[in-house]
Amino acid sequence: MTAYAGRGIHGQIVELLGERVAGGTLPEGAVLDLRALGEELGVSMSVLRESVRVLAAKGLLDSRQKRGTFVRARSEWNLLDADVARWRATGGDTARLMDDLAELRALVEPAAARYAALRHTASQLTALNRALERMVRTRDDPRAHALADLEFHRSLLAASGNELLARMDVLVAPGLVERDVLVHSADPAADPIPAHRAVRDAVRARDADAAEAAMRALLAASAADARRLASPGSAPPDRKDRT
Incomplete structure (x- = not known):
């Protein structure tokens, strides 16, 4: 509670x-x-x-x-409500929540990373750097680390320069923190920072192709970790087209 x-x-x-x-x-x-x-x-x-x-x-x-x-x-149900997402994660609906979140992020964030590389301002890059630094400082605190991770992704969406993409954080945020807490608590040795740093580096270099590819790689690893921990030994329910 x-x-x-x-x-x-x-x-x-x-x-x-x-x-x-x-x-x-x-x-x-x-x-x-x-x-x-x-x-x-x-x-x-x-x-x-x-x-x-x-x-x-x-x-x-x-x-x-x-x-x-x-x-x-x-x-x-208001599935975008942060409390509802948390209750789903702790109440036995974890696999479906994580799977839906992974698919949603795969649709949104690679494009956001591409646009961020092309359009980011100096202040937006600073925000991305600050979030990454917070992730480093909070390695040993799963929830604080998850909130820093969320700050990184919000900063990236904002750096896309697209106001509608920037507001996609309301779709991503409710499940992302619970996903991160689940993964980091279950496997403290897992280190998501290099994958996030690769995204930041590509954005900073204004390399749109590399930024999109780095985000796809980050999301693929994230989805695999969450799926494994949410439903060990089995595929998520109600999914017949796993790709």
Whole structure:
């Protein structure tokens, strides 16, 4: 219960219910017995109702007269919400989250790296360098390292000079931090810094082909690590066209 631990019992209940829904313990359409849940968790109805409101805002739950409080269809979840991504990562939906994220990044970031090499400003290169330095300093802290990694990719998207590409960080960010924490925590010896440095070097040299190739190589290694750790010994579900 990391993100909400400092918010008291209400925050802890949000975390617990979020993990149950995102992880499938509470499946789509399941109706929550709030009184029984309150007795199980030892909390008041007011705490439960406030927690339900938070999860409803994220698209996970809904409350209707005659139907009660129920889990909404997955298609209605806010999958770009950082909390929902974290709950998916910790609740048993890790493989699918990592696979979807890898495919999304493969569509967006190589092009961003190419444009960044052609268009970056001095201040944008400085931001890229600063993020890389943070990654080096935080090697031994998985979450701090993950946040530095996210800063690097956000800086790269911004350096593309394309305002729409720059806003793609809202698509990449929710799952990227959880992916990094998963990989770095499970394999502390893994070092993503050389691959990121190769991207930075190509951008700095204004070599668009090299920047795109370096980003593709980074993403391929990243996806392989995440897939191996999220679902060891098996392929991600619902994927028939692995390439």
